[in-house]
Amino acid sequence: MEPVTFSESGGIRYLHFGSELIQGAMRIRDPDEIYLEYNQQMMAWLLFLETRPKMQIAQLGLGTGALTKFTYRYCPSVTSTVIELNPAVIVSARTMFNTPDDGRRLKTIQVDAKVFVADPTNHHKFDAIQIDLYDAICDGPSASSLRFYRDCFQTLKSPGVMTVNLFSRHKSFDINLNNICEAFDNRVLLFPESHDCNVVAMAFKGPLLEVEWQDVSKRAKLLEQQTGLPTRSWVKGLSQVNARQESQLRI
Template sequence: MTTLIKRASAEARAFNKTKAAPKAASRRSAAAADDLDHAPVIESPRKPRFAPVTFSEESGVRYLHFGTEWVQGAMRLSKPNHIELEYAQQMMAWLLFLATPARIVQLGLGAAALTKFAHRFLRPAKVEAIELNPAVVVAARTMFDLPYDDARLTVRELDAWDFVQDRANHGTIGALQIDVYDATARGPVLDSVAFYRAVRACLAEAGVATINLFGDHPSFVRNMKRLNEAFDGRVIALPEVHEGNRVALAFSGPALDVTYAALEKRARVLEAKLGLPASQWVKALRASSGQDGETFTI
């Protein structure tokens, strides 16, 4: 990969600033000092610190990084609405099981590949992306062709934890795509049982969550264990792709019992209409399920 193109950012400047020396406090009377000693301490909320957002380009593909060589997203310059990375394509595997739902949400914006694709091709769904780092939102719009908000698209600067805890979101989302990584890119930054239970609560009566995990890392086993606990075992992870990622699918609603023939038929429709490699997903499901026979059950 080419050398990272380093960009100035508010975060980078903040890291390099030296703290100003505190001003000497004025003298206080003994009585005033005593009052202050017993006054309640009010702490201002701490702002999160983010790694700088950086970019690289190679062979017609622009990559997003968080100040390291780890790829956080990608866009082929000649096909800005195409999903470039294989694992990101797999994050759309919920389409094998659901018609386009009323509401699709991404937790973690990255290079906005999923958000752009859903907004462009999955009408009339309302698409919402949740991203904590404002610099990532700016990068998505200026470097990765993410449109500005409209009647069907909303991008919110918000912590994914706060989003899933908000009861207003519970039971409202058909497809929830989770890709919450920091600069180290070695596992999701939100991975507790409580988080995954809240994710499940956000899903509609029949809904699917897709979660980007890092296969070659201890966090994978931990996340799968917690996902299975939160979703009562209704979780399956697709085989690892060449980027090292593994995508897990977690299901809510009634039990699924569908033939592979029906899934293959659905996959051919998705390939024809959306250009997604859906037949490969069916093969991956069959390989990962550990089930004999011609029916996928979960």
């Protein structure tokens, strides 16, 4: 297991795996805020799925608990299952990054994410999956095979949405994107690249989604008012960078 280390600068606390590379961040005065742009975008399933009682979200990779804390605060009807292999990350999320302890709405499982999604007992169980799996080298996701993404597809309910953090300037990007497209029958959208070279991919399962962007924008405006996420800018980015989606979202 990689060693877990920390640093602080300008009111921001950072998580590292034994190197200077950043694995997550938290604004100390606002621990429930999602500080990093790509982390924010991994909540984009909210644009297409209404939260409701008994809704199940799986988060593969805990990091600083940014997604966990945000969901816990702003989606009170949702139950989150967090998958994290490194026990030190689980401890640090709770002691250094204000992540809630497990309870009725939150469960943390220490297991390899590939094993979790391959387990048939977890199939057709989750409405959304958020994947942020990186090791100390940070040169690409630590789970990227076609088998892995097919298992993720099986783990989703229908309809369901998967968001994945990819690293755009590495050979792993094309490998992951091709495997996601094959596993999800090309029903994939990409966000514009963020300043730190991260690109979030969003994949869909279930009936054909056909909606006017102006309707997505209305949903985004409501979410921005409720959560503070920059959701209206997401709509513009998604409509502009994805081919054949400029006038209407059809996926």
